[in-house]
Amino acid sequence: MYAYDEIDRTLVNERVSEFRDQVKRRLSGELTEDEFKILRLQNGVYLQLHAYMFRVAIPYGTLSSDQLRRLAHIARRYDRGYGHFTTRQNIQFNWIKLAELPDALADLAEVGIHAMQTSGNNMRNVTSDQWAGVAPGEIEDPRIWSELLRQHTTLHPEFSFLPRKFKIAITASDHDRAAIKIHDIGLRLVKNEKGETGFEVLVGGGLGRTPFIAKTIKHFVHGRDILSYVEAILRVYNQYGRRDNIYKARIKILVHELGIEKFSREVEEEWQHIRNSSLQIDDAVIEDIRSRFSYPAYEKLPHMPDELRQAAADPAFEAWRKNSVAPHKVQGYSIVTISLKPVGGPPGDATAEQMDALADLADKYSFGEIRVGHEQNLALPHVAKRDLPALWRALDKLGLATPNVNLISDIIACPGLDYCSLANARSIPIAQELTRRFANHELANLIGRLHINISGCINACGHHHVGHIGILGVEKNGEEVYQITIGGRADENAALGNLIGPGVKFEEVADVIEDVVEAYLALRERPEELFIDTVKRLGVEPFKERVYATR
Amino acid sequence: MTSPLEQKKIRIAGPSVVTANRTWDGAVIYRTAARNWSADLTDAAIVRNSDDAKALLAESVADDLGAVGAYIAPVQVDDDGTIAPGNLREQIRRTGVTIGLPVQV
Known part of the structure; x- marks a missing residue:
């Protein structure tokens, strides 16, 4: 914390x-x-x-x-x-x-929370890996740098009236859980050959009407220079970003129109003016921020405690453990993901009772700390393995032990037309129906890792472009119509999905997704070949044939 | 900022009402013939041509204190005078989300 x-x-x-x-x-x-x-x-x-x-x-x-x-x-x-x-x-x-x-x-x-810069044309919430500080193999805790950027950009007058909103994400692990390649600026913590901490800087990612995967603008920026480098990017954007057309105002459009080479030259020139200024970060500043993060006093615990060994006899516990529990950097501890995707539930919703109960469980089992992930799930980052059985029983009572993390019913969905004034079509009922269709955990495990993302309009808050299966709701002649893409991904190999064919009606979406999944099960070379890999190997055509042959 | 009246020419294809959100709580409201607002669609003033729609919207927008984001929305009027929202968006605004809420109110 x-x-x-x-x-x-x-x-x-x-x-x-x-x-x-x-x-x-x-x-x-x-x-x-x-x-x-x-x-x-x-x-x-x-x-x-x-x-x-x-x-x-x-x-x-x-x-x-x-x-x-x-x-x-x-x-x-x-x-x-x-x-x-x-x-x-x-x-x-x-x-x-x-x-x-x-x-x-x-x-x-009263508890240090606010809503500043969660909307408007400014620097939004700096996001990071929900496993930050506890993931094995991490370069270092990316939240230290996230906090540095948060402090620098909060109410910064130069960044309060940008051409459009601006989003930064930071990761420090090989596996990108922060989706940095679909952000305006993505930062990946790396070490150089001297062992110094710095960043690979990516720029120009984003979804919405015109999706782009971010491009690397600089392979290594030393940590002490990261504020000046980010500021140089923002200054170039602030100067050249389109203010005359909201659809062309994001930095991704500027990077695309200028080209990454010209854009990076502009940034480099700006950076040379400001890099040796007060923006250069003193080690003491970083250490001060680092010192304000408190880390648990971990105990020395066995890798396999008796409690865990005994609980393994319970198939329901084992199903949850295998699905929702991840390795921790400290022996004897685990990271527990809490699915907010119950069968038939709206993705990402939690009741006040669930939040209160989770807070109590965090106090009891996770040193009072909870994490929020961009997949719309929560996590308890410091759970002793001996406590996993008790935690599971408590979560199950709260309806928070659905073992579907990273499986087909772990759906990311925007609020859609049920809530949002921008939406053209509903997202949540589609997600709910899909969770019912794939409620069987044996089937979900047979299918394996598969991310479905649903957006109710082209603004893409549900990140449909980067779903393994993406579903975009549009309005056509007064009806909700859904376009299906496959092959997208939001991780370190981020890619945009490809459309499989004409849009389908609200009532048909779940049937179409079932067809896509059945095609995958028939086409995969072996059970370990993930959906995304089968799509990469075969392309869209076999899936398109399966879906549209009878429609 | 451009007012709704200047943003585009107002053309309506059938019976329409003016709807907005109430300023203090954001609730869905409809403009009435008595130049007031009601949370009940059946109280709404119905316009059937573009000039009337423009006039109703103009006087609705003028009430900046009472309502936010006034716009013209289509409705269906049956032979017996029953009014219903003219599209799914307006149906959802009138009757609420189409899903069960996590907590029943």
Whole structure:
């Protein structure tokens, strides 16, 4: 956990007072909606179909148990008893009243949470690997650098009115769990030949209407130079980014239009002006941030405790352990992913009761710490292996032990037309039906790792372009129609999926996905060949034939 | 910022209403013939030509304090006068999400 200092606390509290005054002036008529809109967006407040939506930042996906309890309190006191975890490690509340928002913000501020820069054309929540600091083989904890960037970019005047929103993700592991290649800037921690810590910097990734995979702009930027290098990228973007056309305003378009070589030359030139300035980071600054992250006092524990050996006789426990428990960098401990994808449930939703109970379980079994992943699941990052059976029993009672992590029913989905004012089609009911179709865990395990991503419009909040199977809802002649892509992925080998054919109706989507999966099972060379690898080997055609032969 | 009235020419293909979200809580509301707002679609003023739609929208937008984001939405009116939303989006705004909520209110 990171401990905020007095500057952070003051800043957050001042923002609450400021927003309270702005809401008061809006409700009295002193501010028009046109004047107020940019202010509410700077505090994560959108207007959706049924109500205001309030998006709260969870920096680099790390929460304390007290913070999770406070989110539960917000859900219960100001909303309808649940929250929705998003693909950028935030949480959204769907039914909040504008008049009550200042009080909600004040309640959050008491535990160091806020909603600054969760919307608007500024630097959004810096995201990272939900296993940061505990993943085996990690270069170092990427949250230290995430926090550095968070501090530098929060309320930074030069980055508060960018051409469009701007998202950064950081990873420090070989396997990319932070989806850095679909971000405006992706940072991958690496060591150079001297053993110094730095970053491979990628730029221009993004989905939406015009999807691009990020390109490497520099293979190594020393850690001490990362602020100046990121700032150089932002300055070039701020200068040349399109402000005349919202659809062409993201940095991915600029990188594409200039070409990565010209773009990188512009950045390099800008960087030379600022790299030897106050932006160069003193080691002491990094050490100060590092010192504010507290790490558990791990015990020396056996690799295979008796409790785990005994519980292995229970097939239900073993199914969950094999699916949801991952190795930890410290012997005797595990990382536990908590699926928020129950059969028939909306992906990423958690009730206030579940949040409270999880906070208690985090206190009991994970040193009071919870993580949020971009896949819309949660994780307990420090669970002693001896505690896994007890934790599993407790999670099962809460409906939080579905052993489907990374399987076909672990679906990423945006809120879609059920909530979102931008959506053209529903996402959640499609996801729910698919989880029912593939509820059988033996079948899901037979299929193996397969990511389905669903978006209810071209803005791609459900990351459909990078789903192994992507589903995009559009509106055609007043009806919901869904385009299916296959072959996308969001990891270190990120790729965009390819369309398999004409769109299909709402009622047909689950049948089509079943056909795609059946085709895969028939086409794979061996059980270990994953869906994504079969698609890579054979291309779209055999799947297209299977789906459209009888339609 | 461009007002909704200036954004595009207003053309309607059938009976329509003006809808918005209530400022203080964001609830779905409809403009009434009495120049007020109601949470009930059946209270909505119905317009049937573009000039009337434009006029209704103009006076709705003028109430910046009471409502946010007013726009024209299609409705279906049966022979007996029953009003129903004209598309799925408006149906969902009227009756709520099409899924079971995690917590029943």
